[in-house]
Amino acid sequence: MPELRRDPVVGRWVIISTERAKRPDQFGQAAAQNEDLGEGEKCPFCEGNESMTPPEITAIRHRGTRPNAPGWEVRVIPSISPLLQIEGSLDRHGHGMYDLMYARGAHEIIVESPKHIKEADLSKEQAIKSFNMILDRVQDLEKDKDIKYVLVFKNYGEAAGGGHIKHARTQVIGTPVNLKRVKEELAGCRVYYGHRERCLFCDMVKQELKAGKRVMAETKHFVALAAFASRFPFETWIIPKQHSCDFYKMEREKVPDLAEIIMTLSARMRKVIGDFPFNFVLHTAPFRRDAGKRGYWETIEHDYHWHFELLPILTRVAGFEWGSGFYINPLPPEDACKSVTEAKI
C-alpha cells in the first residue's frame, strides 16, 4: 500500500507510490515519447475500450445503455495507478523521529469525452457536462468523513506530467490531510482579513478590474487575472466575482459561464503560444472545519475565496527555485495579458 511520509523539517508530505514503482536503475532511461498514441496502442479512455479501465464510478449515459459499455458522454473511473486508495485505514504512526501513514483516499479520473479529442477540441456543451460532473464528484467525496480535502486538477502535455495520451480528462484526488499549499493560502488570507475585515481575493478582483492591465478575460460571473506575482509566463487565476470559499457549493446556473471563460482564455492563449503544456488546479476551502473553529477555520467563510490556477509549463524550475522557494519569471504578466487580450479568436 502506498505510504504517506512527513518531512520532519518542513512538514511536507510525500507519497511513496509503489503502485508506480520501477527498478532503481530504470530511472536513468529516457522513455521514448510519442506525441499521442503509438502504433497499435489503444486509448483506455475512448468509447469502446471500457474494459481497459477499472469499473466506472458513475457516468452521464444515454438512456438504456449499461455501465462499462459504450453510450456515455462523461465517464468517471478510478485511476489505473491510484496515488491514494479508497480501502484500508490511515494508521498514522511514528518511526523514531519520523511520521507516516497509509495513503488512504480517493483518486478518480473524469473522462470528458467518449471521442479521442484533447481539451482544446471539447465543445462548450461537453465542457459544461464535465464541470457539472466535477461538482457532482466533489459533493459526493465531501460525504466521506475520512477525506479532508479534494484536489481537482488537469495535467496536459508531457512537460506538465500529462503523459502522451491526449484524451481530455480531469483528475480528482481526495486526501486524508489538508494540503500544505492550501494551508499557506488560508494563513495568508486570514492575516489579511485580520487587518482589514475584507477578503483578499475580493479586494484583488476589485483592484485588478479597475487597473485593467492584468485582466485576461471576463464574463458575468468570473474574471481571469494574470497573477501580479506570476511564477510562470501566462500564469492565470480564474476567480468567481461573488465571494465564496467552497467550490462545491457553486450554483449550477453559473457552470456555462465558467466553461465559457476557460474556453475563451485558452483559445486566446493558444493563438499566442500554440498548443501549450499546462497544469490546471482548483483551490477551495477544506471540508472539515466544524471542530473548534480555531486557527484557519475561525473566519474561513469570510476570508477565503475559491479559484482555479492555470499554470502553463513553458519554462523550467531549477536549483534556485528548489533551493529558495522563489520563482523566476522572464515574462511580466502585463505583457502576457496584452498579447493574450489582443489575440483574435
Next chain:
Amino acid sequence: MPELRRDPVVGRWVIISTERAKRPDQFGQAAAQNEDLGEGEKCPFCEGNESMTPPEITAIRHRGTRPNAPGWEVRVIPSISPLLQIEGSLDRHGHGMYDLMYARGAHEIIVESPKHIKEADLSKEQAIKSFNMILDRVQDLEKDKDIKYVLVFKNYGEAAGGGHIKHARTQVIGTPVNLKRVKEELAGCRVYYGHRERCLFCDMVKQELKAGKRVMAETKHFVALAAFASRFPFETWIIPKQHSCDFYKMEREKVPDLAEIIMTLSARMRKVIGDFPFNFVLHTAPFRRDAGKRGYWETIEHDYHWHFELLPILTRVAGFEWGSGFYINPLPPEDACKSVTEAKI
C-alpha cells in the same frame, strides 16, 4: 531593472527577470537542444574565451598571469544574465495591495575548471579548489550589509535548467530578503528544538546512522542520507556530522572530506542511473540575525544545521504537486540507497 514581486496570498517572492525577456509569442517555440556545444559555438567558460564574460571578480591564478586572461584554475565572474544586480537600491514599495522592490543583490558564476569538462570529470584536487572558492565567496558576500542570504546551487543538464553547455560551474546568488524555503526549515527546526532542546538534524543523523538503511555514503566529517520523505527518486542530503548552522564558518581542513563524499556519492549514483540531470543546493542560516534575537533567530545557532540537498531530476512535477505542495515519489528511498551503496565504482 529586474523586479521582485510578492504574492499577496502566500508571500512568495517572484523575480520578474526582464534581463531574460523574450516576446510573449516566443514562449511556445521549443528550442532546439544540443547535448553540449553546437557546431561553431564557443563555450564562454573555457580558458582562452575570457573576453566572452564580464570581467572576473576573482580567480585562482598561476603566478604572473593577468585577470581576464588564460592561466587560471577556478574563475569567478558575474552572471551574463544576472537575476539580481549589485547596483541600485531596493526601494521596497507598495502598489495598491501588492508589494514590490527592485532586484538588488549579487549573482556570480564559479567556473570550476579551465577545461571544457563536466562536474563528473573534475579531479578531487579541482573539486577542493572549487569548494574553497565557494567558501571565499560566501564569506565575502556576508560583508555586504544589504545581502541577507546567499544561495549556492548547481543546475546540471537540460531537465534541471542547466542549459546545454556542460562546463562544470556553481552559481552563487545573494538575496536582499530571506528565502521562503529556508524560513520553513528554520521554523521546523525551532519547533523541534522547543520540544526537545536538541537539533533536529543532529537527531536525524544519529537515528539514520543507527538504522543504516538510508545512509548513501559516509566520511569522517559528513554523512549523505537518502531523505526519509524524499520528494524525488535518489534525493540525498549531505550533512556535516558536527553541529553548525553556518556553512561559511566551516573549517578549511574539512573541505577535502566534503569533496570526497560528494564525488563518491555521485560516482555511485551514475553507476546506477547514468549521467543524470540534477539540482544541488546549499541551505545555511541567514546572515543578519543580531537585531533583536526574536522569532527564528532566538535559538538558531543551536537548532539549525547547514546541509546540501542533491535533487536528481528524473520525474516530472505535475498538477498534483503544484496544487497541493505534496510530492509523489515512485521510488522508496531505502531502495534507492540499496542500489547506490551496492554499486561498484
